[in-house]
Amino acid sequence: MISERIRPGNPVFVFIALLTPWNLFNTYIDINGQQIIFSRYFQERKHRRKRKDVFSISEVIAIGWSSELGISMREAKAHGRSGTYAAQEIDFLLKSGEIIPLNVRPYTKNQCRRLLSLFPCEKKKRLSKALEL
Numbered sequence: 001m002i003s004e005r006i007r008p009g010n011p012v013f014v015f016i017a018l019l020t021p022w023n024l025f026n027t028y029i030d031i032n033g034q035q036i037i038f039s040r041y042f043q044e045r046k047h048r049r050k051r052k053d054v055f056s057i058s059e060v061i062a063i064g065w066s067s068e069l070g071i072s073m074r075e076a077k078a079h080g081r082s083g084t085y086a087a088q089e090i091d092f093l094l095k096s097g098e099i100i101p102l103n104v105r106p107y108t109k110n111q112c113r114r115l116l117s118l119f120p121c122e123k124k125k126r127l128s129k130a131l132e133l
Helices: 011-017 023-027 109-116 125-129
Strands: 003-006 028-032 035-044 046-057 060-065 077-079 083-085 089-094 099-102
Touching: 003 109, 035 083, 060 125, 077 109, 109 125
Parallel strands: none
Antiparallel strands: 003 028, 028 035, 035 046, 060 089, 077 083, 089 099
8 A cells, every 4th residue: 555745856846845835834745555645725716725635546537738628727926026827737527537647847747657557547658758768
């Protein structure tokens, strides 16, 4: 049984998170056996909200960028004085039709590869090429 917590490893995210430590503390991927928990801050309209998604590895039928799955991005762009921030969102399509988004910008490529290796489902071509799966 696999049990681990993946914390953001992207040096830019970690550096910026020093100014907002609660962001770093509440951003993680928790793998506990066949259950996955994505905990993060999510941009909705003009507000950032803490979001926690819990689902089973066996529920996922496809993984890909939102454009590959034919859906719009779930996380809104954030606009501020310093510019615009758009999530680099990987979407997990569940058997129930629900879509779980994950902003992978805080994580390294190796962390993303490790996460996606747990899922036996279909991984779309552009995502696989981007992460060299």
